[in-house]
Amino acid sequence: EIVLTQSPATLSLSPGERATLSCRASQSISSYLAWYQQKPGQAPRLLIYDTSNRATGIPARFSGSGSGTDFTLTISSLEPEDFAVYYCQQRSNWPPLTFGGGTKVEIK
């Protein structure tokens, strides 16, 4: 099973700041990585698929990068609605499909 490790667990930032979230895989997953945003009481929302492609309707301030085992989600300038929990997910080597443990982006 591929384990995805997200860091940091919590990121405390102010609106307008840049957020950099990390996702590390226990083995190479090529580019089969997606990122999701989840707000309290809501279902997750797809942000990025295939490492760097924004899903429909996702603002350009969200970007993804990486390959192999190390991946990054960057939010270039945090908006108030971006404070949430973010998860990465892989489908390279499965079953199981796996998610990372999440990074909470909170207001500083």
Add this chain to the structure above:
Amino acid sequence: EVQLVESGGGLVQPGGSLRLSCSAPRFTVSTNYMSWVRQAPGEGLEWVSIIYSGGSTYYADSVKGRFTISRDNSKNTVYLQMNSLRAEDTAVYYCARTNWNALRGAFDIWGQGTMVTVSS
């Protein structure tokens, strides 16, 4: 707009059974890969099961032998039959479309979730 609607959650005793349903008003489930993903209270996301458009099914080890995913094409609905339920199965269960090819296995459409509580 609502694209997936789950139902069937509730309170069940340990060892009991429950069947979750997921209907898709705006697309055809039989031509898509459909998954169930759960989230225990205060915890992260855990993939549970998937059904391919061709009908093949796969499960997480934690539910294998106890849960069964299926679909009814005439009702455009996916199901998750959950038997021998345990306290650790307590979670919000989400139905999600798994866009296998175009989006490289990402979950692009999610339901609102249905809560399953296993407790005596």
